[in-house]
Amino acid sequence: MAEVHLIRRERFSSAHKLSKDEWSPEKNYEVFGKCANPNWHGHNYQLFVTVKGEPDPETGMVIDLKLLKRIILDRVIEDLDHRNIDLDVEWMKGKMSSVENIAIGIWERLEGEIASHGATLHRVRVYETENNIIDYYGG
Amino acid sequence: MAEVHLIRRERFSSAHKLSKDEWSPEKNYEVFGKCANPNWHGHNYQLFVTVKGEPDPETGMVIDLKLLKRIILDRVIEDLDHRNIDLDVEWMKGKMSSVENIAIGIWERLEGEIASHGATLHRVRVYETENNIIDYYGG
Amino acid sequence: MAEVHLIRRERFSSAHKLSKDEWSPEKNYEVFGKCANPNWHGHNYQLFVTVKGEPDPETGMVIDLKLLKRIILDRVIEDLDHRNIDLDVEWMKGKMSSVENIAIGIWERLEGEIASHGATLHRVRVYETENNIIDYYGG
Amino acid sequence: MAEVHLIRRERFSSAHKLSKDEWSPEKNYEVFGKCANPNWHGHNYQLFVTVKGEPDPETGMVIDLKLLKRIILDRVIEDLDHRNIDLDVEWMKGKMSSVENIAIGIWERLEGEIASHGATLHRVRVYETENNIIDYYGG
Amino acid sequence: MAEVHLIRRERFSSAHKLSKDEWSPEKNYEVFGKCANPNWHGHNYQLFVTVKGEPDPETGMVIDLKLLKRIILDRVIEDLDHRNIDLDVEWMKGKMSSVENIAIGIWERLEGEIASHGATLHRVRVYETENNIIDYYGG
Amino acid sequence: MAEVHLIRRERFSSAHKLSKDEWSPEKNYEVFGKCANPNWHGHNYQLFVTVKGEPDPETGMVIDLKLLKRIILDRVIEDLDHRNIDLDVEWMKGKMSSVENIAIGIWERLEGEIASHGATLHRVRVYETENNIIDYYGG
Secondary structure, eight states: OOOEEEEEEEEEEEEEOOOOTTSOHHHHHHHHGGGGOTTOEEEEEEEEEEEEEOOOTTTOOSSOHHHHHHHHIIIIIHHHTTSBHHHHOGGGTTSOOOHHHHHHHHHHHHHHHHHTTTOEEEEEEEESSSSEEEEEOOO | OOOEEEEEEEEEEEEEOOOOTTSOHHHHHHHHGGGGOTTOEEEEEEEEEEEEEOOOTTTOOSSOHHHHHHHHIIIIIHHHTTSBHHHHOGGGTTSOOOHHHHHHHHHHHHHHHHHTTTOEEEEEEEESSSSEEEEEOOO | OOOEEEEEEEEEEEEEOOOOTTSOHHHHHHHHGGGGOTTOEEEEEEEEEEEEEOOOTTTOOSSOHHHHHHHHIIIIIHHHTTSBHHHHOGGGTTSOOOHHHHHHHHHHHHHHHHHTTTOEEEEEEEESSSSEEEEEOOO | OOOEEEEEEEEEEEEEOOOOTTSOHHHHHHHHGGGGOTTOEEEEEEEEEEEEEOOOTTTOOSSOHHHHHHHHIIIIIHHHTTSBHHHHOGGGTTSOOOHHHHHHHHHHHHHHHHHTTTOEEEEEEEESSSSEEEEEOOO | OOOEEEEEEEEEEEEEOOOOTTSOHHHHHHHHGGGGOTTOEEEEEEEEEEEEEOOOTTTOOSSOHHHHHHHHIIIIIHHHTTSBHHHHOGGGTTSOOOHHHHHHHHHHHHHHHHHTTTOEEEEEEEESSSSEEEEEOOO | OOOEEEEEEEEEEEEEOOOOTTSOHHHHHHHHGGGGOTTOEEEEEEEEEEEEEOOOTTTOOSSOHHHHHHHHIIIIIHHHTTSBHHHHOGGGTTSOOOHHHHHHHHHHHHHHHHHTTTOEEEEEEEESSSSEEEEEOOO
């Protein structure tokens, strides 16, 4: 049968910064540049979630798109959108909010939930800006 | 030698709906939401066709791009553009016009023809909207 | 005081065609080209609504954006999205569904409602495709 | 002679929120929605600066583009990019950081400087997201 | 009656440079920067042509879009696309190929032809890159 | 551990043509179409470089993004931007400047340098236009 990849885009607008409390401001600036500015900055993140599976013979759909959208909103966007990733997001606590770690965190929020509905999470793609993008395919 | 992927974008504007005649309007709406509205709706679809192969040592090209464009127009766009996918397209008859099935249908229209010109179809990507995208790599 | 223009984007996916019942198929094709194909086609329309006014000194906002979004959804998107513009939309009845007429129709749906909330509709912009766009500033 | 408008795009990624200290959290949430979340959120803002004038007969240019870019970076982007608009930006102090007020603030930062180089600022356009945009043409 | 603006996008890919033969390489580099590099560089230009008029009561269209496209291709794109603007384009001879002058040149190529078909050219917009854009409204 | 793909976009604006000196103009035109026009044309190329690796546990980053940007600018963009690929670029000498060969050439310029910093080049993607794109994953 035909395996197909379905990609769904959602967006979130969040504040974050990159810095380590145990480092001096100088060291933080040297490593993270302006991303270390103390009062945070922010981005319009774009999230592309890829789910793979075989289209249902009756509906022609890999997964009910309304369901997939609901899962992404409930498990990811609700937590991140119009929030501070460093201060507000339980599942990012103790991690640097690099776009790499955000993508890994989103994967962990989605993988089981999507599997429980009979589809397979294939990739999480996150745009931080139009120039900086992360793809994560799971561990 | 160096295998390279060439991606060509084309577009088509089509009408379609998602519904099954043997289901009640209520069941269709429950499964397909507003996509089941009876008088059709439509999209500006974007199609990205990926062909792989080794660049010709003389021309530097994987495939003659004018030829690839001609194949995509003749085999796919001519049939779909400014048409109703459910009513007008021979090779979609009897299938739900989900973007999954459209991508699979386009693959079947292109694979042999591209192979007959010495290149290999690698992926068909179809954007239904800026938020809903399908990738198909063949059966 | 400072007059500012606020632009809000919304989208709708609709079917339509361009043809006149009183013309022959040949004449319709001659005038409207493939847009006259009988079983409809469709587009992902993009709508940009521009409202002008002075920012409220307390809130800094020309108009409550949640309200503006609600007005556009209720008065325009609800009617057009996932519909057939020629068959389903009361306020387009008897008009050709050219993007010019769609823009004028949207203006008429929005102008009074926006005025009743103390702001002024300045422009309706509609993208039919990435190549065809209409701006309407009112009669 | 021929007056021409030159538009230059620059970008900045900033944190902000919309809330008034003298209001209760409930009132702030009622007026500003999720934009009032206390720990800030952020955006990839896009700034389009329009300058008008006659092209120099020798160079064909309305204004030296390297100079215009330098002015925008020095007077605007340097202050806003990777900053918190509410906490870090001198010329936004005491104002709500609505995109309306950001556009007005940018106008005030640029108008005199551009005039001192013989050109005229015509419009400041700021995208907060792909859906929310402000145009400001001066007082 | 209702005046409407119709905007049509077309594209061209051209080579050019900015330099004056009567200036030294140093002076050219000082004024035009890397745009003065002697062996040319190039761009994917985007052209947006705005035509205004009243929609025809029968067709709903400001101008026959097939005709407008034909005029733009014949009078502008044919000359510029896959050409060197400095060497190949008769109507740019003796002018710096700044995007300002390209926009003015395109206006002059289109204004009379569009007028002869009963519509009015309103604006020529040219994108040189995603960051550099010119608008021209005529002399 | 978690392997992650980081994608960085950069841009360059260059002139080129496709033609072989040993072929007649007619043969060149037959094979390459308008790309063979003798005085060059040009493009705004977009380059997406994908690097893979495990995020550093301390910084959360696959590679220092400032370093990656520096490598891409020094090894690729500096040579190509505002240049003629056929005349000015040492590492494209003797090759057709097809977008396939440009992508391969960029790979060769980046692979070793990125490896020497502990990361792995995974893919070079080059957009010649919004319709023509090449992906190269190495030999």
